[in-house]
């Protein structure tokens with residue numbers, strides 16, 4: 001946590017509505033006059049976008065789990081230095097579409113690399129920066145994958161390497177998010193994402209509003 005600014009993250013299973021809800025929240029905050037800086041993972045910076053091509057490109061099926069882990073942290077470290085810390089220092093609200101919790105659940109839990117190795121790398125890449133609030137969109141994974149695949153079919157997406165993982169893998173991801181929210185209930189809020197987008201947005205707003213700095 002930092003003294004200035006407010007750092008929020010969106011997390012959750014594939015197709016849960018992270019990007020949709022983040023857009024709605026950013027618009028609402030900007031409408032009230034807040035300065036909001038957006039980050040997304042992997043990516044968020046020019047260097048991060050180059051890394052994103054490697055980690056999400058469907059053809060890279062032989063990317064080793066350790067290389068994948070380090071690439072996610074490389075992208076994150078770049079965003080922390082280039083975008084997130086400078087914006088927080090200026091008192092902005094920074095919102096990230098995925099952050100270290102994603103690496104914890106995908107690589108640490110679902111790929112079995114373990115929590116400790118992920119948290120050790122987090123210390124190097126993020127240097128103590130942690131979200132004040134994490135909005136975790138929770139949804140039946142088959143429904144989430146159905147939503148994500150319908151969207152990808154429309155966009156002719158090639159970033160499907162992780163979406164293409166087995167159902168079992170995605171079930172482990174969802175369970176891992178539940179575990180994170182049990183460990184850190186004050187920070188990681190599970191939100192029922194099976195409802196209409198407006199209802200989900202209202203639930204998110206009720207959690208965010210009390211944390212907003214005075215304008």
Ligand SMILES: Nc1ncnc2c1ncn2[C@@H]1O[C@H](COP(=O)(O)OP(=O)(O)OP(=O)(O)O)[C@@H](O)[C@H]1O
Nearest residue numbers: 013014015016017018019020147148151195196197
């Ligand atoms: N509450 C909702 N009800 C029905 N459809 C939704 C809802 N929220 C989002 N969608 C639709 O589901 C699809 C996936 O949403 P979105 O891209 O926001 O999810 P995501 O969590 O960002 O996915 P990914 O993990 O792939 O980045 C989109 O086509 C979006 O329009």
Ligand SMILES: [Mg+2]
Nearest residue numbers: 018019020097
């Ligand atoms: Mg998204």
